[in-house]
Amino acid sequence: MITYSKQNICSRDIKSVVKVLKSPYLTQGPEVPKFEKKVQDYCKVKYAIACNSATSALHIACKSLSLSKKDILWTSPNTFVASANCALHCGAQVDFVDIDPFSYNICIKKLEKKLQQAKKKKTLPKILVVVHMAGLSPDIRSIKLLSKKYKFKIIEDASHALGGKYLGGKIGNCLFSDMTIFSFHPVKIITSGEGGVVTTNNYQLSRKLMLYRSHGITSDPKKMENTPKNEIWNYQMIALGNNYRMTDIQASLGLSQMRKLNAFVRERNVLAKNYNLLLKDLPVQLPISLKNSYSTFHLYIIRIKNQKKIFNLFRKKNVLVNLHYIPVYRQPYYAKMGFKIGYCPESEKYFKEAISIPIYPGLKYSEQKYIANIIKKNV
């Protein structure tokens, strides 16, 4: 069996986790801050707040920007449902901007057009969630310019993109956004089992994120109401939060994996180059590269006319290819909110042609040739 992606765990990873299991703290110990510091330093960003998933990271990112009823969040339909659901969890509305047919990221021209129309109708979004599809950054500097003109906040959903670069800087440095989200689910670039992180350069946002991650409880006397005397046991709940904390077990795995991050991304890029050569000259649309973006190749997506046939063939041969993504608004839950099939035409065309073929550190060249041959013989 070959899967489209999977984790890469070494004996050092296992040792780090076992060490925590034998330590006094399984959660709320020293490993989480260490992991956060590591991500901060890596991304060259001021703050990193670890969570138990990217889904919860997205939720508190929206909450910390005070997204609520009457507000609107926009994102790409070509993403995992969590990039849009974070708005619904805040009681806000969601709308979608169609994709570019080559990068599979949000189309910036369509975004600008939609913003112009929304301004007239007074339906401008409060937040735009920008997805780094497959690990390739869109031209986020242009999006930042639009955000100044139309006054919206930017959350980068870089669940695919830890270790990627844009304009020479690491994704997660938040130079062109308010916050960036990463996921550490086992299929992503590095893993902590389950886990996520929010990065930001904004102190106020970082405090809010920490508060919402842990029940809205503070033990900082300065933040408390009716300023209690300095009793050491004192704490107050000053906002409504959740338990979205990462455990020290997860953080220790994440920390250990961080040491391999650059090697993982380099290997994924080598594998992508191999596929580019193996599949060239076939009637298959291959991933593009962009001059300002260094992709992590979390996914290697091809577009192919006889998608269904090839997909089934792969599955029959135990090559677990996948489809990233069904346009989010096509999900029954969103359809019931009024979204119609065909809402974003480029995303629909893409959805009928895309296949994510296996790519992960440890995938062998012989396996890549085997996969490429299946395509070659059947297109």
Ligand SMILES: *Cc1c(COP(=O)(O)O)cnc(C)c1O
């Ligand atoms: C994986 C993923 C998420 C959710 O990540 P979890 O850590 O599983 O919650 C969100 N957005 C995108 C684009 C993803 O790929």
